[in-house]
Amino acid sequence: MKWVGDARLAAGPEAAWYLETAFTPGAHLGTVHDDPTTPIVVTEIEEVTTMRIPSGRLVVDAPFDDDDVSRYEQGLPTRPPRELAVSIPPGVYRVEIAWTAGPYEFFGEHFDGVECAATRLCISDDPVIVWEMGLGVGDDIERLQPDKEPRFCSDANVGCFADAGAWTTLSAPFRAFKDGSPVPRETERLPGWCERVRDESQQADLVMFMAESGGVVWLGRTKTGDVATIVVTSGMPGAKA
Template sequence: MGHAADTRLAAGPKESWYLGEVFTPGTKLGARPDDPETFVQVVEVTEVTTIRVPSGRLIVDSPWPEDDDPELETRVGRELAERIPPGIFRVEAAWTEAPYEFMGERFDGREVAAIRLCVTEAPVVGWEMALSVADDIETLRPGSRIGFNSETNMGSFADAVAWPTLTAPFREFWRGCQTGNRQPRETESLFDDYFERVSDEEHEADLVTFTAEGLSVVWLGRTESGAIASVAVADGYHSFSRDRSV
């Protein structure tokens, strides 16, 4: 018997289409909002890195402290209510291009349109919104969307148990900025700073960052049996017009 998602969590038709196609090179996702003649096209899907999640408890949230926290304490990360199997997983990014011209110069408009943590190789048959351990599904209505907010335009995947240690470089960087002692973050830069990676060898766990703007919904890709195949953040579906006939 297939898995039936709660209607309050199930992705809508537009979201399902986007999540299913954004990781398929060659797909035309839609037109640029400022240029209906130029399409946003998926050009490649790359493995960013691998991530260790030994506890099976996954946080998907901004690694930065709360903006209104003068003490810069560890942010209470948004831990997903559903667990994944403890292990090492690939993190993959979907890259799009939509050429444009600015000040007489031509640019390829290359961006990361979506990011996913690959749990299994099994095909995804449906998508549903991921709840956190603090969320109450009874407060949701069909079509409502919840997730994490980032005013620093950064989200991350991380092991929940190691979260305080994994986010420490971001708190220390912020403290340095406030005191005028701005030093490089103690993180590993990946793909020319599109992503960052932090490791905690005591817990044998990692954190991987990615671009995230405003409210970011976390999606669970389910297999036919209901198992989680991937965890994705892909907010680009609302940023352009889509014509599925192209």
């Protein structure tokens, strides 16, 4: 039976085009700012790592923010993470980054313009037929404004995928401060400026990635409605047509 979603969550034509194009090597995602002759090209889809999500519950959020760290230092309760309302089968999944390049010149200096266009968690290889915004637990679709995409906020321009059941342990290294300064955290460094934290007691992981100014979470669904991929991106066309 074909999946029929809620039209209020559906990606508009521009957003759907971006989500498909960002993961197509060689495709053009537009042109460099102030230089319409130089395209921004998708150069690579890089598999950064795999991660374990044994609970099937997924947090897609910043691993920390300024207010959260301040409350943590004072011994106050921190805000709950943004857990997605949709669950996925427990398992081990690939994390991939779509890289783009758009060379440019600034004050006589040349730059390669390499940037992260989007990051995705690959649940299955089944074809995606529709994209929709991913609501968090507690989000009310009835209060969703037509011109606003639900997103997580990030003071440090990062986001993460993490198993919700092990969130407290997995996010702890990002909350370690002393005298107002961050303590070097014990995380595993990965390609693409990513980091990973493992909780071996629960066989669960957190993977941090770049997400400028936070990001919109998108679900790529198959014809049966199963979630095949979860994508985070920012600086892209709006959700609605």
